[in-house]
Amino acid sequence: MKAYDVLSYLIEHADNGSVAALTTEDNVPILIIKNNEYSFTSYICLHSGEVKSIFKEFDRTTFHRAILDFIDEVSAYLGTSITELKLSDAALFTDCIPKKEEKPKRKIEKKKEEENITDKIQKLRIIEKPFHVIPLLTDQGKLIAYVPEISTISSFDFITKSVSIIDDKISPANVDFKQLYLTLFSNKLDPHQGNPFTTINDITFFTASFIDLGDKGKGDFNGKNVNKRLGRFFIGTYKGGLKTTDIEFLDFDSLNKGRLYVGLFIRKNEKILKLSGMSIVDLHESGKLTLNSYLFASFAQTAKNCVINFADYDKLFSNFLNLGLAKSDGRSILKDAIEIHSMMIDLPFSEQISNNQIKIVDPISYWYYSSNNEDIRECIDCPLKDKVSLRKDILASLKRKGWLNAFII
Structure with a gap:
């Protein structure tokens, strides 16, 4: 049965x-537990033994949106689109529901892990x-800038309007266009969890x-008057799934309707x-x-243990051709993009x-070795090795929480 139909009927009746x-x-x-008339809790039980809980609260006007959001969250967590659900016997899955006495401990551990990630x-x-x-x-008199050596954004008390090197003084930097933008394009937004690396105060870069x-x-x-526009964005999953969502955004510039863009x-x-x-x-x-290098730079950030499956990327690539290129001015580069893809080239961060398994390096390593015109590899003995190691540790904690299982591509 259709996932929405099953869930809405269960929660209502x-x-x-x-x-x-x-x-x-x-x-x-x-497992779906109806807490009361206006909330439910679910437990997704993976075969590995991992259990993911999702809580939804709603009122009469937001009921249908809560069901749709729940389906999106489950799809993102599992890395596949959930369209059908079948009724089963709850008695078969009693181990799936965490025991009540374990909940406070898990909440404390979760809070500690979140604090640990922030620190x-x-x-x-x-x-x-x-x-x-x-x-x-600039925000409240401070510069908000991306720092590629640490792959995060930070705030500074000085102001500069161009890419610069900060040393004893602020100097203009001569940076390769492709290196610069592929590094920036590695910063993606999880629609549910945001991006902790590129968030400072209430500002997130993606x-x-x-x-x-x-x-x-x-x-x-x-406080500034800005144009408001509507864009059709793409939400991908680490398994190669893709769907579109329309999002309003503010824009100081003017764009051409129907064209395919990449934006900061x-x-x-x-x-x-x-x-x-x-x-x-x-x-x-x-x-x-x-286009190929942009898509791969984006998808590379979903890697599990620094590895992605080319078959998953191939699926995402094909989906993007259908939902992105074919529905925009991107039709003009469709043939060329397919030829590049078939040769398995233009794969930055690889x-x-x-055997169709692609080992991925982190953005810090990519930036360092690109800057020095060296072969791309993980930095284990370069001056930024401690930052690479720390980021890798943070990333492992975030991935355990399902971060970037879904992302705005």
């Missing part, structure tokens, strides 16, 4: 406190000179591709501002940066390919 068991098309059990990211932001800054915006859908009037950002964005509270954008077709045809 089940008794408070009752437990229902469902299974996905891949036989993953999902480690703060430690990651401590960097010795010299380092680069890529300015994003990059994304989108089809411009036209003007939506005016808005404001930090910041999210402040609930507002999204496009800092800059480039036509993917123009980038591809100019040779500065291909260190080694073996």
Whole structure:
């Protein structure tokens, strides 16, 4: 049965406190507990023994949205689109529901892990000179900039409007276009968990591709009058799934409706501002940066244990051709993109390919070795090795929580 139909019927008609068991098309059990008339708790039970809980609360007007959001969260966690669910016997999955006495302990452990991640990211932001800054915006008199040597954003008391090297003085930096933007394009937004690496205070930096859908009037950002536009964005999964979602954003520039772009964005509270954008077709045809390299740089960040399966990327690539290129001006580069893909080239962040398994390096290592015109590899003995190791440790904790199982591509 359709996932939405099954879930909405159960939540509407089940008794408070009752437990229902469902299974996905891949036989993953999902237990649904109706807490009361306006909330339910679910437990997704992986075959590895891992259990993921999701709590949803709603009212009469938000009931249907809660069901749709729940399906999206389950799909993101499992890395596959959930369209069908089957009823099963809850008695078969009693081990799936955590015992009540274990809940406080897990909450304490979860809180400690979250605090630990925050502390480690703060430690990651401590960097010795010299380092680069890529300015994003000024906020409350401070510069918000991306620092590629630590793969995070930070705030600074000085202001610069161009990519610079910070040492005893601030000097302009001559950085290769492709190296610069592929590094920036590695920063993705999880639609549910955000991006802890590129979040400071209430500001999150991310990059994304989108089809411009036209003007939506005016808005404001930090007290400034700004154009409001609608874009068709793409949400991918680490298994190669892809769907579209329409998102409003603010934009100081003007765009052409129907064109496919890649943009640098910041999210402040609930507002999204496009800092800059480039036509993917123009980038591809100019040779500065291909669509293929953009897609792979984005998808590479979903790697598990620094490895991705080319078959998963191939699926995402095919989906993007259908949902992105075929529905925009990107049709003009469709043939060339397919030819590049078939040769398995333009795969930035890749260190080694073996049996369709691609070993991926982190953005810090990529930046360091690209800057020195050396072969890309993981930095285990370079000056940034401690930052690479710390980021890897943080990333492992985030991945255990399902971070970037889904991401805005």
